Amino acid sequence: MSESENKICVLGLGYIGLPTAALLATKGYGVHGVDIREDVVNIINAGEIHIQEPELDVFVKSAVQSGNLNASLEVEAANIFIIAVPTPFKQSFSPDLTYVYKAARSITPFLKKGNMIIVESTCPVGSTEGVADLLFKERPELKNHLHIAHCPERVLPGRIMYELVHNDRLVGGINEDSTKEVARFYRKFVSGEVVETNARTAELAKLSENIYRDVNIALANELSIICDDAGIDVGELITLANRHPRVNFLAPGCGVGGHCIAVDPWFLIDSYPAHTKLIKLARERNRDKTAWVIEKILSATEGIKKDSSSMVKVACMGLSYKPDVDDLRESPALEIVRELKRNDKIKVLPVEPHISSHPEIELFDSLRAFEEADLVVCLVNHKLFKNLPFDRKYTLNFTSLSR
Numbered sequence: 001m002s003e004s005e006n007k008i009c010v011l012g013l014g015y016i017g018l019p020t021a022a023l024l025a026t027k028g029y030g031v032h033g034v035d036i037r038e039d040v041v042n043i044i045n046a047g048e049i050h051i052q053e054p055e056l057d058v059f060v061k062s063a064v065q066s067g068n069l070n071a072s073l074e075v076e077a078a079n080i081f082i083i084a085v086p087t088p089f090k091q092s093f094s095p096d097l098t099y100v101y102k103a104a105r106s107i108t109p110f111l112k113k114g115n116m117i118i119v120e121s122t123c124p125v126g127s128t129e130g131v132a133d134l135l136f137k138e139r140p141e142l143k144n145h146l147h148i149a150h151c152p153e154r155v156l157p158g159r160i161m162y163e164l165v166h167n168d169r170l171v172g173g174i175n176e177d178s179t180k181e182v183a184r185f186y187r188k189f190v191s192g193e194v195v196e197t198n199a200r201t202a203e204l205a206k207l208s209e210n211i212y213r214d215v216n217i218a219l220a221n222e223l224s225i226i227c228d229d230a231g232i233d234v235g236e237l238i239t240l241a242n243r244h245p246r247v248n249f250l251a252p253g254c255g256v257g258g259h260c261i262a263v264d265p266w267f268l269i270d271s272y273p274a275h276t277k278l279i280k281l282a283r284e285r286n287r288d289k290t291a292w293v294i295e296k297i298l299s300a301t302e303g304i305k306k307d308s309s310s311m312v313k314v315a316c317m318g319l320s321y322k323p324d325v326d327d328l329r330e331s332p333a334l335e336i337v338r339e340l341k342r343n344d345k346i347k348v349l350p351v352e353p354h355i356s357s358h359p360e361i362e363l364f365d366s367l368r369a370f371e372e373a374d375l376v377v378c379l380v381n382h383k384l385f386k387n388l389p390f391d392r393k394y395t396l397n398f399t400s401l402s403r
Contacts, residue, residue, distance in 0.1 A: 006029060006030055006079065007029070007030045007032070007077070007078040007079050007080070008021075008024055008029050008030065008031045008032070008078055008079070008080045008081075008082065009031075009032045009033075009034065009075060009076060009077075009078035009080070009081045009082070009107070009110075010024075010031060010032070010033045010034065010082045010084060011034045011075070011081065011082065011083050011084065011085055011103040011106070011107070012034070012035065012083065012084040012085035012086070012099070012103065012121070013033045013034070013035040013040055013041075013044060013071060014035075014051065014084070014085075014086065015051055015053070015157065015160070015259075015327065016084045016120060016153045016155070016160075017033065017035075017082070017084035017085070017120075018033070018044065018049065018050075018051065018056065018060065019053065019056055019059070019155075019160045019161055019164060020082060020084060020120070020153075020164065021033045021063075021069060021082075022056065022059035022060045022062075022063045022069060023059060023161065023164050023165070023189065024189065025059075025063035025066070025068035025069035026059055026062055026063050026066075026068070027188070027189050028068065029068065030068055031063070031068060031069045031070075032070055032071075032072065032075075032076045032078060033069065033070070033071040033072070034071070034072055034073070034074065034075050034106075035071060035073070036073065038073060040071070041071040041072060041073055044060060044064070044069075044071040045064065045070060045071050046064075047060060047061040047064040047065060048060070048061070051326065051327075052325060052326035052327075052354055053157065053158070053160050053161070054158060054159075054161070055161040055162075056160070056161060059161060075106045075107055075110060076110070077110040077112075078110065078115075079114070079115060079116070080115070080116040080118065080185065081107045081110075081111075081115065081116065081117045081118070082118045082120055083100060083103045083104065083117070083118065083119045083120060083121055083131075084120045084121060084153075085099035085100055085102075085103050085121055086099050086121070086259070087099065087100060087121045087122055087123055087263075087267075088259075088263065089263055089266045089267075089270075093266040093269070093270065094266070094270045095123070095124050095266065095267045095270060097123065097124075097127060097130075099121075100119065100121050100123060100127065100131065101130075101131070101134060104117075104131045104134050104135060105134065105138070107135075108134075108135055108138040108139055111135065111139055111142055111146065112142075113142060113145040113146075114145065114146075114147070115146055115147070116146075116147045116148075116149075116181065116182055116185060117131065117132075117135065117146060117147070117148045117149075118148075118149055118150075118151050118182055118185075119131055119148075119149070119150045119151070120150075120151055120152065120153050122152055122153075122206055122207070122210075122260065122263075122264055122267075123150065123203055123267070124203065124207075124267040124268070124270065124271050125200050125203045125204050125207070125267075125268070125271060126200060126203070126271075127150075127203060128148065128149065128150040128172070128174060128199040128200075128202075128203065129174055129199060129200070131148065132146075132148045132174045135148070146178075147173065147177065147178040147181040147182055148173065148174045148178050148199075149171050149172055149173040149174065149178050149179060149182040149199060149202075150170075150171075150172045150173075150199045150202045150203050151169060151170065151171050151172070151182065151186065151202070152170060152202060152203070152205070152206035154167055154168075154169075154206070154209060155167065157258075157322070157325045157327060158324055158325060164190075165189065165190060165191050165192070166190075166191055166192050167190075167192045168192040168193045168194070168195060169186050169190050169192060169193075169194050169195070170195050170197055170201075170202045170205055170206070171183040171186060171194055171195070171196055171197070171202065172196075172197045172198045172199040172200070172201055172202025172203065173196075173198065173199060174198075174199050179196045179197070179198065180196065183196050204268075206264070207264045207265070207267055207268050210260045210261045210264040210265065211264065211265045211268065211279055211282075213250060213261050214256060214261045214262075214264075214265050214279075214282050214283060214286060215278065215279065215282040216248075216249065216250040217250050217251070217252065217253070217256055217261070217282075217286060218256075218281075218282035218283075218285040218286050219249065219282075220234075220238065220249050220250055220251060220252040221252045221253070221255075221285060221286055221289040222285055223237065223238070223249075223252065224252035224289075225289070225292060228296075234252055238251070238252075252289075253289075253332070253398060253399060254289065254290055254293040254332045254333060254336060254379050254398040254399075255286055255287065255289050255290035255293070255332025255333075255335070256286040256289075256330075256332065257320075257321025257322070257329065257330040257331040257332050257333070257334075258321040258322060258327065258329060258330055258331075259327075259329045259330060262286075262321075262330040263330060265279050265280075265282070265283045266283065269283070289332075290332040290335055290336060293332075293336055293379075293398050294336055294339050294340070296396060296398075297314065297336070297340065297375075297377055297396060298340075298343070300375055300394075300396055301314060301345070301346055301374075301375060304374050304375060304394070306374070311344075311345055311346055311347040312345060312346050312347070312374050312375065313346075313347045313349055313372050313373045313374045313375070314340060314346055314347070314348055314349065314373060314374070314375045314376075314377055315349040315351060315364070315369035315370060315372070315373035315375070315376045315377065315393075316333070316336065316337050316340070316348055316349065316350045316351065316377050316379055317351050317366070317369075317376065317377065317378045317379055317380065317382075317385055317388075318333050318351065318352060318378070318379040318380020318381070318382055318385070318399075319331060319333050319334045319337060319350060319351075319352035319355070319358070319361075319379075319380070320333065320334075320352060320354060320355075320380055320382075321333070321334075321380075322380070323380055323381045323382050323383065323399075324354070324382055324383055324384075325354060326352075326354035326355050328355075328358075332379075333379035333380050336377075336379060337350050337361060337379075338361075341361075349364045349368075349369040349372060349373055350362070350363055350364060350369075351363065351364050351365070351366045351369045352380075353366065353382060353384045354382070366384070366385065366388060367388075370388060370389065370392075370393060373393060374394065375393070375394050375395075375396065376390065376393040376394065376395045376396070377395070377396045377398070378390070378395065378396065378397040378398060378399050379398055379399070380399065381399035
């Protein structure tokens with residue numbers, strides 16, 4: 001490893017930044033992680049983790065104990081800067097790049113010729129060029145002397161540590177030299193193919209990957225509503241349809257959540273409103289599915305007879321946006337629980353085994369919720385729920401797999 005590549009600064013120690021930092025540290029790089037939350041910094045420096053991800057705890061503990069990984073609230077000088085901060089959307093569904101640009105500004109005092117600046121945060125088309133413009137405005141003497149590229153992550157929660165290494169990666173630089181230098185860096189720890197392109201194409205490729213899934217799920221969700229009206233098992237329907245060699249329906253659910261699929265389409269809709277009619281319709285279809293699930297639950301509770309002084313108890317199984325993770329970002333299940341809690345005729349018994357507490361919602365043990373509930377609603381298909389006695393209760397199942 002050359003001297004010019006031995007110090008890395010990772011900005012953002014969340015679901016992507018921390019696994020990336022820990023992986024690089026175990027590969028022998030000196031990694032300085034930066035986060036705005038002091039509790040996160042302290043947890044990591046203790047060799048522990050603040051998010052749930054298989055094998056991540058082992059990587060972080062090893063990296064910290066070796067001295068190759070430390071965390072701080074402040075940026076330090078480095079040779080490679082990796083921006084892995086959130087890119088949420090505003091209430092108007094327009095992208096909010098505040099964190100990305102704030103991260104870029106924070107590194108400007110430390111930049112020197114030959115540095116790499118890698119944007120891993122998912123961004124609208126043109127954002128990496130925007131980062132470059134910001135850096136060169138602050139440090140004009142570094143124009144044409146920095147290697148700046150977009151390298152989007154494409155990992156699956158629950159398999160992040162494996163997929164960071166084995167998945168193919170896209171590297172899109174703001175110029176050809178940036179592309180080649182950053183690709184050379186990724187090839188040192190990625191066993192998948194590192195594919196070279198330009199920044200705009202890499203940005204759009206990442207958005208397109210998640211838009212494809214959003215549109216596919218929208219179709220599955222629409223079919224699930226049709227099946228409900230027609231008295232057809234949607235799980236059986238999709239299994240049969242997928243036996244066609246060129247058909248691959250994704251699974252329906254109670255909506256679409258997570259920081260990628262539920263967010264990324266809006267970046268393209270905002271930038272190209274005249275050309276994204278199908279994408280916007282799919283996004284709205286998936287949001288409508290969540291509202292449809294709420295109405296189905298409310299209708300079911302009205303059919304449960306209780307005396308006037310008693311509330312119908314509804315056990316809501318799962319709060320995370322997908323099975324077997326603790327990630328609640330943009331979770332339709334969480335939105336459903338919040339909406340049900342506003343109804344004064346319902347007592348909600350939320351169950352989420354992958355988190356210990358929630359700031360606004362009282363969590364219930366799954367067995368206690370089962371014992372007390374008049375209605376059990378399956379929102380997330382956690383493996384931990386598979387052995388529960390669903391057949392003993394009045395149950396609504398909005399997960400993709402049959403019980």
